Amino acid sequence: MQASPASLPSGSVLRLADIAEDAARALLARYGLALERVPDGQPIPGSFWGDDEAGIIGAIVHARGDTPVHSLLHEAGHLIVLPAERRAQVHTDATDSIEEEDATCYLQIVLADELPGVGRARLMADMDAWGYSFRLGSTAAWFAADAENARQWLIEHRLLDEQGRPVFPS
Structure with missing residues (x-):
């Protein structure tokens, strides 16, 4: 999976x-x-991308009113998948791990259901419009048929339950 901003x-x-x-x-x-x-x-x-894209520094997600929701959730997802000791050191670029990037993409989709008026279907359409590219051709196809490794990673790290719902720290 690779993402880059498209002209929207x-x-x-x-x-x-x-x-x-x-x-x-x-x-x-x-x-x-x-x-x-x-x-x-x-x-x-x-x-990382500049323009209207969300930014991360430590445990803070920076965004403007024109920041895409998918960008906000993606950058938040990067921080969520990191252990606290690594999170504190983040500035702009959160990971070079394919597993963490995949988990971040999966988690941002799940978290979209937690925001009124957003939901995963809208978020996946916005991800496609922005320029995320997955080998199956769309975010929805990746999520449904090619993201089991990301889902398992999130379950193993106690960020999702077995039903695929987010687990929040207590």
């Missing part, structure tokens, strides 16, 4: 400003993460 018309993907920000903030907080809102037009600290 503004408004074609769901953005932070389109959803209940408090719900996103509360979801991240369940994992000990914070959402830092960056003023419109300002650079996003810790953004």
